[in-house]
Amino acid sequence: MSNKSYQSKENPLYVPIQGGDKKVMKKILSVALSTAMAFSMFAGVAFGDDNLTAQQKFDVLKEAKVVAGYPDGQAHLDKELTRAEFAKVVSTLMGLQPITGQLSFKDKGYTSSNWAVPYIEAVYSANLMEGKSTTKMIFDYNGKISVQEMATVLVRALKLEIPAEVNNNASTWAKGYVQAAINSNIISASANPTANATRSQMVDTAYAIYLAEQQPQVMSYEVSENGKVVTFKLANNEAVKVTLETALAPNTATEVKFSNGGYDYTESVTWVVTDATKVENVSASNLREVVVGFDGEVDPTTAEDESNYSIAGFTVKNADLSNDRRTVTLTVADSTNANAGLTNQKEYKLSVMNVRAGSKVISATDVKFTPVDAALPVAQSAQALGNKTIKVTFSEPVMNATVNNFKINNNNVFGATEVTGNVVILKVYNTLPNGEHTLNVTGVSDFSGLKNLSSDLKFTVVEDVTAPTVAGVEKATFEEVTLKFSEPVDKASVLASNIYWMQGSSKRVASSVEAISDDTYKFTFNSTNKLVYTTDLMVEGVRDYSGNAIAANTKVQVSPVIDQTRPEVVNATLKNNNKTITVKFSKNVGSSALTASNYVVKDADGKEVSKLKDVTRVGGDSKTVEVELYQALSQGKKYTLEIAGVADTTTLQNVMLPYSKELTIGDTTAPTVTNVSYVAANNSVVVTFSEVMATSGDGAIVLPEKYSYRNENNAWQTLPSGTTVNVSSDGKSAILVFPSDVSVSSKVKGFEVRLVKDVAGNYLENLRDTRDTIGEANAIALNAANATATNKIEVVFSQALQSGSAQISDFTVTADNEELAVNSAVVDGSKVVLTLSDNNKLDANGQYDGEQVSVAVKANASLATPAGKQIAGAANTTVQDKIAPAIKEVATTVSTSTYAFNVTFTEAIAADANNAYDFEVRVDGKTLQAGASNDYTVRVGTGINGDVATNVVVVDLADAVGTANKGKVVDVRVKPYPSFLKDTEGNLVSGNDSFYSTFIPNN
Structure with a gap:
């Protein structure tokens, strides 16, 4: 039996596909599907809307061997299309393999040497085309094909949907196919369906299909991984995943470029995000x-x-x-x-x-x-809450309202008002009769002082004799119950003490109440009175605004659900002091939130910064704590806060999952003006700030409009024309050079700085600084000299210095009349850092050969302020010890029953009960716990053999620890960020990255 169905006379070209080679059919369906989708992407292409002419399209198809020219080399696009030509085009476009060695038709000249036979056999085998006569098996390869026949073959091959509504002149049998072809731009709406198709029409259609086959078009895309990945779905059903270097901006069209299958794509992509990102x-x-x-x-x-x-x-x-x-x-x-x-x-x-x-x-x-309040408040509505209360709603919050602002039915009001935001509750002493009334509202002020215009609001009074009821239980746990009432209720009547449940003869009352809205309230029960099973909750004394009280013995059944939600950290923020962290949890937390060991701060290398000083509750609830460190974290560095082990206050005491947050310590401190003075010698005013300031942007200190001065007539004015503003080399001072006709010494009596900011973007504290009087800049004074290392002395002056103005020859450093050699002198703000030669290093106490060191500044030194004010010289100033002590060695000493080792420092150490917490002690890699009741304690100065040395700290291991670890190695160091270990001058010990090793003897 043949695997083909035979034609009907109404449709002489198409026979439904029912059989044939499966591989051929699979290829046809694949190409058909991609082509069908491509037609919608190529709307208008087939009919000349692109930039190519029909001849140019023909040339492309000819090069691809889809079509061929006539023997004379011409396209002859105006000629009518033959059935053989169409068979070749369809066969090639559908990816059919030409079939040789088969002669299914009996046309004259239908032989193996006929160029068209392999293509005709291919479309015939694929059930895409039949002959003109199936009984005589005549294909009529030289016959012409009409537009409607061409459209029908392609529409059915591409499985396009036949529309319900048609509007064309095709034959009755072809109207639906022709309309589908028109809708998909396979043929032009202006073409005559019954006319023979031209080669030009065939070229337009074939080119669109060919182009779609060459580069599958993007049909859809999906954005994932927070905008970093876009997966494109192509017309051939292929998915292409593109990972972007920069994530897409939400809800913003962005061009995404990618390559696939040898083709380059540029697609506009919009990542539609419903969740906020900023x-x-x-x-x-x-x-x-x-x-x-x-x-x-x-x-x-x-x-x-x-x-x-x-x-x-x-x-x-x-x-x-x-x-x-x-x-x-x-x-x-x-x-x-x-x-x-x-x-x-x-x-x-x-x-x-x-x-x-x-x-x-x-x-x-x-x-x-910037708030801009230019609108008058508007009284929007009035609502009667019974016969004695009116709720008036405004367009914005109002500052105050009295009974004098209202009239009812043109009569004065006697009563009282309550103002909450944009709502005024007007309580009248007299009872308003039922019916419609008019409320006149006038003169109610908003917070900018604007008052509402007189307006009349209609409201209707209906006597309220219905008492409120409990409408339902919104939420119930063992600790909290949220009730919704049937109407707004008077807040003053909702008391925690009137909400309770009975346990035997004991009344278990709520401990607090919170208004969620005017008809919804949340009641909290403490640990003693919490609900533990389904019970009746009693509600007493609740009244509406008409004074109707809830029915006596009102009760509502509550089925508490155990709270299994873990607490989470909602936010953790570092205060400006860089040593206090405010931690807010998602729910009330218990005493575990005050356990210091549940909070750890580490540096970028993962090292614990320091022992916490304290953890305290703040705010009015049990959700927020403040974690205080002994030392402030350093600006410009990254740290990590880790929190674990904190439990809520519910029955299960749900414990949080570990939390971690990176803390980047930026400059959040507002700058201040430290000094404003004038220098008569160069007719300038010098403004010095506490930080390096911005020199560009809206807060730059170089902008003249940021300054004004009070003149000799006590009038404030802007800087005179011709004033120049310079910046000191350290970026902390603005030098305003006035024109010569405005003498700063006689005409500048006061000065103001406004809205300038530091380089981190922090604006001036309080946004402005006003000096009622300014005077002549003082001479530079030497304030202090500090030894910060064995080869460094910082000389501190009273004013910021000009960068590069310090010379070695400006200073004399002596010890017992011996002058020490200085290798360099570098200005650092108001300090000069002196570096001593290797032969003249100081000891750990800041002395030289046991002698006190002094620093002096010579007369006529080159040191100067940014405004050019020079130092007149300074007498000897004693160098103070600011050198951090460090570990010198670690040695083990043992008595009969005590295991200890001596940690020797470079200088004397002050006794402190907390010193143990600055050590890290490990045995076989296990970290021991400090403290009298733990693994080890420390003491300063007295060794176990009675020897006394103030620079020795003795670490005493507990007997059990020493006995259990005989013969094992002990590692010890000072933690990288010590808080307590100091020398007798108050300098913190230098922290260690590496450990010192000793051992516990076997005897």
């Missing part, structure tokens, strides 16, 4: 609310935690997340005046800490915003 904007249209906009959705729990937001000088009292979870409105108040707000048109900085969005944590530092 703070997008901050604004304030009134003086009590700051609106923080994120670029996506944020987690409600952390977004509505007001402690995650800070504005210098202000308290964030509330954080409210919008319904779309993209905007948080902060209610703020002056830290010293709860009734005060922001200042209109003054720049502020907002910091956002650890707001979560999906798997990300969003933080932003010092986002600038």
Whole structure:
């Protein structure tokens, strides 16, 4: 039986595919699928919308051996297309293998020497084309093919969808196929379907298919791994994974280039992100609310935690997340005046800490915003809460409102008001009758002093005789129950003491209550009264604004669910002192949060920095602690905070998973003005700052507009024209050279600096510094001299010095009248660092051969300030010991029952009960614990044999430790960041990276 179905007279070209070679069919379907998808990508290409002419397309196809020219070498694109020509094009485009040795048709001239036969046999075997007569088996290879026949073959081969609606002039049987071809741009809508197809039409269509086959088009893409990876789906179903060097910016179109299969692609990619990745904007249209906009959705729990937001000088009292979870409105108040707000048109900085969005944590530092309150407050609505209370809602928070701001039905009001944000509760003494009333509101002020215009609001009073009920239990654990009431209830009536459950005859009352909203409250039960099983919760005394009290003996069944959620660290921030870390947990934590050993700070090499000084609770809840270090962390370095072992206060005491956060210690300290003075000799004013300052940008100290002065008439004015601003070599001083007609000594009486910043971007403390009077710059004075190493002496002066102004010849260093050789003198701010020669090094006490060392500055020294003020000379100043002691050697000494070893330092060590904590002692690699009740203790000066040496620290191992480890090696060092070990001058011991080794004898 034949594996082909035979044609109908209505469609003389196409026979549905039902058999044939499976490999051929698989190739056809693969190509058909990619081609079908490609047509939608090549809308318009087939009909000349691209830059190629029909002849140019023909040349491309000819080179690819898809088509061939006539014997004269011409394309003859105007000629009509034969069935043989179309068979070759279809066969080639569909990837069919020409078939030889087979003659299925009986046309005259249909022989093995006919060029068209292998292609006709291929399309016939693939069931793509049949003959004009299947009974006589005539293919009619020289006959013409119509546009609608060509379209039908391709539409069915490509499995294109036949549309329900058609609008063309094709024959009835072909209308659906022709419309599908038109919709997919296989043929032009202007073509005559019943006319014979031209070679030009065939070339347009074949070129689009050929082009799609050569470079599969991108059909879709998927972004993953936080914008670092894009996976492209091609028209041939191939997936190409592209890893980017720079992650995509969320919700922003970005060109991505890649290569695949020898083809180069450039695709526009947009990473659509619903979770926020950053703070997008901050604004304030009134003086009590700051609106923080994120670029996506944020987690409600952390977004509505007001402690995650800070504005210098202000308290964030509330954080409210919008319904779309993209905007948080902060209610703020002056830290010293709860009734005060922001200042209109003054720049502020907002910091956002650890707001979560999906798997990300969003933080932003010092986002600038300027409140602009130019709108009058508007009374938006009035709502009666029974017959004696009216709730008035405004467009923004209002500062105050009294009964004098209201009239009801044009009558004065007698009563009281409560103001909360943008809501005023108006309680009237007289009872309002049921029905519609008019409330007139006038003169209510916002926080910028703007008052609302007189407006009338309609409201309807309906007598409220319905008592509130408990609408439901929103949440219940052993420790907390959240109840929702049937209506807003008077906050004053919701008392923790009136919410309880009974255990036998004992009343277990709530310990605290928190208003979530006007009808929802959370009740907390302490460890003694916590709920441990399903029980009835009693609710008493709750009233609505009409005074209706909840029914006596109201009870609601509560089924507490045990809290199995581990506490997490919401944020951990380092304060400006660089030694106090504030840690906020996601829920209340117990005493384990105060255990110092649960917190470890390590440096970039993984070494523990120092013992913690203290861990204390802060804030009004049990979620926040402050971890204080003995030493401040160094600026410009990276550290890691590790927290573990902290448990919550729930019944299970859920323990947190280990937490780690990198702390990069940047400069967050606001600079200050340390001195403003004038130098008459060069008619200049010198402003000296505490830090290196910015010399470019909006806060640069070189900008004349940052300064003003008070003249001889006590009037403040800007710098005179012609004033030049120079910067000292150390970057800490601005030298303002006035023009000669403005004498700084007689006309500059006061000075002001505004809005300048340091190189880290921190603005001047309090944003400005005003000096009511300034005087002549003082001569440079020598303040101190300190030995910081055996070959270094730092000479400290009263003012910043000009870089490079120090010379060796400016100084004399002596000990017992012997002059010591100085190799170099280098200016460092207000210090000069002297380096002594190798033959004149000091000892660990800062002395030379046991003698005190002195430093003097010679007269006519070259030392000068940035403004050119020179030193007149300075008498001998005694060098103070600032050299850190270090370990000199470690030796073991043993008595009958005591195991100890002596650690000898380069100088005397001061006794301190905490010295043991600065040592690290190990036996066979195991770290021992310091302290009287642990593995070892230390003492200064008295060895076990009674010898006394103030530079020796004795480490005493506990008897059990010594006995258990006889014959083993002991390693000891001072930790890299000691906190307690000091010499008698107060200098901390130098920490060690390496260990000293000794041993415990066997006897």
